[in-house]
Amino acid sequence: MCDQTFMAATFGPCESCGKPSPLMNIYIKNEAINYCSFCVELMACQGLQSGESVASLKRECESLKKKLEEERGKLNDVELHQVADKIEVLGALAIKTRRVLKGHGNKVLCMDWCKDKRRLVSSSQDGKVIVWDGFTLSKENGISVPCTWVMACAYAPTGCAVACGGLDNKCSKAVAMHTNYVSGCTFTNSDNQILTSSGDGSCALWDVESGQLLQSFHGHTADVLSLDLAPSETGNTFVSGGCDKKANVWDMRSGQNIQSFESHVSDINCVKYYPSGDAFASASDDATCRFYDLRADREVAVYQKDSVIFGASTVDFSLSGRLLFAGYNDYTINVWDVLKGTRSSILFGHENRVSRVRVSPDGTALCSASWDHTLRIWA
């Protein structure tokens, strides 16, 4: 398909401590050096002793920011809606509620589909995690978690396990331990690893079997509210969004922050990759959803309308990437045409905030979870 630019992380002996580990290639005064992440930290601390002043650092920061904008602008030769002009307009969509899943006793905060395309897991504020067969509407399993506000739940790729996390700072019988609430969790390509995002401002990768912390990701300056793994052949990156209005792209191997986007004016509640892995969308409290192109390294679309004034809490793409489903705090789901930037449809039905929307693995349906204690499946 599209030619992927592979981010080849180097491995080898750190040029400072000599220990073999994933290396960060960084530039100091235009000189390239290869340090492991710990030595980069040490160096950052030591830099203070070399006589750099607050003012000089600030000045350098401003000039670098300007230079970055210049570089980004050089390649900005066309806008998305211009390229989309050649595409035919979408026909009318006839999306209706096909299933209503009732059973939770309180706000449903999160849900995730199983790879078998019909089962799903949902978690709610009353500490209950339920596994449903969406097709037959039967509840297959119910787990009680000893904390309220189970904000994150995920289905394992093999379908044999589920993970959940929330206000107790843990994810699933203490696989992951954060110092603040767990806002999001997802399995990687196997049942053996979990990626979590937390209110303590960090994301972390854990080994399920031993509970070992494999890698931590620091860079957000406030709570991280959401994360998503890249659906690419390399499968080495993920994007996270947080209360610092930034969306960061990370390399799972080195813990390095590869890209950062700061264009929202309020907390980012949800981030989701475009199906090709070359772009992602974000939903924010500023009532907009934005679309970022990773290869061009910039924001390429904003999905907003004067009549949409409530914050967006969740987004997901349809299988082809043409539609963006976004759940809002005004109880509706807006369906946006990703390429043309217009709203294609609104889905009514929920009686309270929509906390999560997810398209099923084969793209045949959309599931939405809401504070009205129910989940709805739309098709």
Add this chain to the structure above:
Amino acid sequence: MALVVEMQDPKGGVKGSEQKLNVTSIPYVITGEHVLTWITNKMKSNTEEAQVMATMLVAYGYIYPIQNHKKLVMCNDGTLYRFQTDFGTFDTVDSVVAMMKLNIRKKGMLEAYEQAHYNHLNKWLNHKWDFIVMQATEQYKATKERKKADRVVLDCQERAYWVVNRPPVSGTDTFFHTALTHNIFYQQTIMRSRVKSSVSLGALVKYVTTYKNHDAFLAPCLPSNPWLTNNDNYWTLNTRRVETPTKMRVERWSFSLFELLTDLRGRDDFKIFLKKEFSGENLAFWEAAEELKWGTASSMSSKAETIFKTFLAPGAPRWINIDGRTMGMTVKGLEHPHRYVLEAAQTHVFMLMKKDTFFRYLKSPTYKDIQKKALSPEAQNFSPAQIEQNAQSCSPGIHPIILWQQEMEENAKAAAASAPVDVKAMMSKMDRKNKHILEFMHTRF
């Protein structure tokens, strides 16, 4: 430090008592007022100096407030505090961060005992993660066994410790740190390559066009969308090991190597093609590398060893043909295996398959064959009454756990069947046999 020890002396130290916090009784609590009085008396200082001294103690974490653990000051009133227990419990990384900060503040002029501690901690850092994991596990286990009162206390302690000792968000020292890290990040970002908008946006649009007919929201799902008609034929026709896949599914395999490999049914078909070409080792290596990447931490070294013996060692039974530089780097990396040790080799092999083998597969009789055989299900149109009826007879399908077990069984069978014949071993066996016969013949004749 000595001062703090003195303060905790039950006889001459600050008066402590048991206090109720919410519902739990917390032992050994002191009030801000008491602390300040004690310091004033002991140091023979005035209230102001005592205030400063006490606030420093709170800021550095020796004493922590029970309730508002983010407010790191000593209040001259009934606000409740506790002493941080011996720093031995919070050794390693936490201590290192504290030591690093101390180092910076003192601009490298640490006292002898502090320097020794710093060096000691530096050594520990090389075994950083193992130790932290051990500590964390121990602490967690111990926490569970403690009484509730102690647990609340410990929780407060830890929170307070983190508030003091984790990289703080404001303050001049941390501004340097943050600013420097930002600058490093900006420089890197400027240096990284980016693509012209027309190119990348064009690719995004192309993706939509390619997958348009496969998107159930945009094009009809054949024979019917299960969620609309309550009939799951669509899913039965697209199971993991279906004999004859649908035309749509086979078409999707041609979109990219990623799609072909992600759909396990497609991967099976690709393997049939590779077997005919006698070039199955690349895919086998790629699969093994994936298993290493996503495997449990404990299985790492054994998997790495097997992979080396099977694919990379000179004369290996399924030796993969990669360039010398990558091979050298990989073999060297295998001396200290970690989950990304095969990254370079795996990427190389993947690109080989993507740029060459994949396209030959699409032109091959294997693929053309399956394309011809593939099913094109007719659209099923149900009346609303029939849809209602279908809802009554919805089957639960096969549970994913059973599917997974079946998959594991099939994988085991396949592995046993395709175990490469160790040609060398066979040859040497034959050699020995021949030698034996010759010797026999010599002695006879």
